Amino acid sequence: MSTGGKTNITCGCGQTFEGWLWQxxxxxxxxxxxxxxxxxxxxxxxxxxxxxxxxxxVPFLYHDVEAREWIWVYPRDHEQKTxxxxxxxxxxWEEVMGKVPPGxxxxxxxxxxxxxxxxxxxLVLYLRxxxxxxx
Ligand SMILES: [Zn+2]
Numbered sequence: 001m002s003t004g005g006k007t008n009i010t011c012g013c014g015q016t017f018e019g020w021l022w023q024x025x026x027x028x029x030x031x032x033x034x035x036x037x038x039x040x041x042x043x044x045x046x047x048x049x050x051x052x053x054x055x056x057x058v059p060f061l062y063h064d065v066e067a068r069e070w071i072w073v074y075p076r077d078h079e080q081k082t083x084x085x086x087x088x089x090x091x092x093w094e095e096v097m098g099k100v101p102p103g104x105x106x107x108x109x110x111x112x113x114x115x116x117x118x119x120x121x122x123l124v125l126y127l128r129x130x131x132x133x134x135x
Contacts, residue, residue, distance in 0.1 A: 002026050002033060009056055015049035024061035037062065038127060038134050042120055055120060062123060068111045070096075071126070076119040089116055 004022040011017070021043050027034035036042045043060065046053045057075035064071075072089050093114050100108050117123050 002030050007056075007058075009045055011047035011050060011052060011054070013047060013050040013052065015047055017045075017048050019045035019056070021045075021056055021058055022060060023058065024063060026063045026065065028063075028065035034062075034064075034127075034132070035134060037120070037123060038132070040120075040124065057120070060120070067130075067132075068107070069113050069115065071115040071117060071123060073117050073120055073123045079118045082116075085116060089114065 002022065002025045004020055004024075006018045007021045008016055009019045009021075022033065025033035025037070025042075027037075033042070040055075042055075043058065044053055044055050057077075059075070060073040062069070062071040062073060070093065072085075072092075074085055078085060097105070097108055115126070117126060
């Protein structure tokens with residue numbers, strides 16, 4: 001499942017506007033969201049006043065069911081708090097695991113990679129390094 005919502009965003013010019021931000025993307029179910037990431041368009045908004053386009057940094061979950069990857073992308077300025085974020089992601093992962101039917105639990109235990117990256121650019125680099133291609 002992918003989740004997103006409208007959020008109030010403030011541009012550098014002072015204008016506040018509503019924009020759509022994704023919080024999580026299941027790129028197996030929605031390959032167009034993977035494409036958005038690869039194109040550098042994920043969570044990029046356009047200010048209606050000055051027309052500047054910019055990326056809004058919010059914690060973002062990239063979930064590839066096929067590749068068995070659960071990747072959390074945190075804003076770059078969170079990098080100093082790596083310990084806290086690792087603990088949080090671990091907590092969220094355990095919550096996910098708690099809801100997994102016992103029959104497929106071994107898949108999650110043995111096959112899934114839980115990865116934490118800082119900055120959407122890091123995700124793009126990671127995907128390219130792993131041979132993920134644009135569709
Ligand atoms: Zn603006």
